[in-house]
Amino acid sequence: MIFKGTATALVTPFTEDDGVDVSALERIVEYQIENGVDALVALGTTGEPATMSKREKELVLKTVVKKAKGTLPIIVGAGSNDTKTAIENCAFAQDNGADALLIVTPYYNKCTQEGLVGHFGKITESTSLPILLYNVPSRTGVNMLPETFGELLKIPNIVGVKEASGNMEQIEKCIAIAGENAQVVSGDDALTVPTIAMGGTGVISVASNVCPAYVSNMTRCALDGDFDKARRMQLALLPLISALFCEVNPIPVKSVMHSLGFCSPRMRLPLTEMTAKNAKRFSDLLREFI
Numbered sequence: 001m002i003f004k005g006t007a008t009a010l011v012t013p014f015t016e017d018d019g020v021d022v023s024a025l026e027r028i029v030e031y032q033i034e035n036g037v038d039a040l041v042a043l044g045t046t047g048e049p050a051t052m053s054k055r056e057k058e059l060v061l062k063t064v065v066k067k068a069k070g071t072l073p074i075i076v077g078a079g080s081n082d083t084k085t086a087i088e089n090c091a092f093a094q095d096n097g098a099d100a101l102l103i104v105t106p107y108y109n110k111c112t113q114e115g116l117v118g119h120f121g122k123i124t125e126s127t128s129l130p131i132l133l134y135n136v137p138s139r140t141g142v143n144m145l146p147e148t149f150g151e152l153l154k155i156p157n158i159v160g161v162k163e164a165s166g167n168m169e170q171i172e173k174c175i176a177i178a179g180e181n182a183q184v185v186s187g188d189d190a191l192t193v194p195t196i197a198m199g200g201t202g203v204i205s206v207a208s209n210v211c212p213a214y215v216s217n218m219t220r221c222a223l224d225g226d227f228d229k230a231r232r233m234q235l236a237l238l239p240l241i242s243a244l245f246c247e248v249n250p251i252p253v254k255s256v257m258h259s260l261g262f263c264s265p266r267m268r269l270p271l272t273e274m275t276a277k278n279a280k281r282f283s284d285l286l287r288e289f290i
Contacts, residue, residue, distance in 0.1 A: 001183050002100045002130055002159060003073050004201050005038035005223065006216045008208040009046040011254050012060055013263030020052075020059050024263040028209070029067040031262070035212035038202065040068055043093075044077040044102055045139065046206055046250040051268040058096060065097035075204075079104035079134065083119050090127040100130045102162060102204075107140035113148045124155045131157055136164040136187060146173035153182050162187040162204050168194060175199040189215075189241045193234040196222040206249055207241055210256050211289035240289060243281045247274055256282055260290070 010032075013024035032040060042064045043049040043057055052060070064074055076098040078089035083106075090101055106119055124131060133152065137143040143165060152158050160178065163171045164187025171191070175184045175198050185202045186195035192203040196219065208215035218237065222230035244252045251267060255274040258265035259282065265273050 001201065002075060002132060003039035004183075006202060006208050006212070006219045007039035007041050007073075007075060007185070007204045008032050008037050008212060009041045009044045009204050009206055010064070011209055011250050011257055011263070012043075012047040012049075012052070013254075013257070014266040014268065016264060016266065018266070018268070020056050020063075021263060022059065022063050025060065025063050026067055028257070028262050029064055032208070032212050033068060033071055036216040037072065037208055037212045038216070039073040039075055040064060041075045041077065041102060041204055044075075044204070045104075045136070046209070046253065047077065048250065048268060048271070049077060051271075054092070058092070061093065061096045061098070069097055073099045075100045075102050075132065077102045077104070077134075079106075081106040081109045083122050086119070086123050087126040090123060090129070094127055094129050098129060100132065100159075101127065102132045102134050104134040104136060105140050105142050105144050107142070110141045113145055116142070116144055116148055117151055120152050120158065121155060124157050128157065130159045132183075132185070133158060133161040134164070134187070135161055138164075138166070143170075146170055146177055149174050150177040153178065158182075160184055160201070163195070163200075164188055166191070168198075171195055171200070172198050189244070190234075190238060192219060193222045193227070193230045196230070197227060206253050207237065207244055209253050210244070210260070210286070211240070214289045236288065240282075240285045243278075243285055246278050246281065252278065252282075255279055256286070260286075 013021040076093035080086040160183035183201040218233040
């Protein structure tokens, strides 16, 4: 198991001249460590890797490794819609200190289930690191079925899945297939407690950028079997979660991190900074969770 509990899908802060803001990223990583998260995800969707050069990705990864290596597991997003590129990404992550890999289903190409097995199978041959598959059909256009997940679990270094289909029946099927031999983590902040209640092992969270202590405590309550408290915390968090996804992730979360003094709200096109109307939603919401 790579981690159990809360892993934060880190934002990547940019400077006003559009470079990676290393000092801001260091502060964000320190904030996560101090507030009790269980793992960090660098260069995931929330980190905007699609608009970053290889040198910038290396800078992000080395910064996170420098601040957190040996303290928290560092999971690195290494997926691609091109199998060869994904293999190169895995080698890059492994060479630069990753503890594990998060690999999304191929986007845009929209391959078959057989294609998913071939794609992930080739990738696993190229790395010794443990791999979490990432199923997020709303972004990729392809849904990895539970049966396909089960087939992929026959490969030793595939250790689980980040399930962000939003379909609880599918998530439950994945948990049943995984049993005690693999982990299923929620890819949706709103489904953290329900997923754990069915046997999941945690969450890869966007909200924990903003309120790591709250999300970590909620997740631990659920994992410890205190579902009355975990349920109340999950329901209380829902308005903030809704606001964090009022525009395309990571636009809102980066705007909130800016309001908290961590980084610039700067995005890279085609993503744009959050509208003033939506930014107003957070003024009262944050008080309960920070």
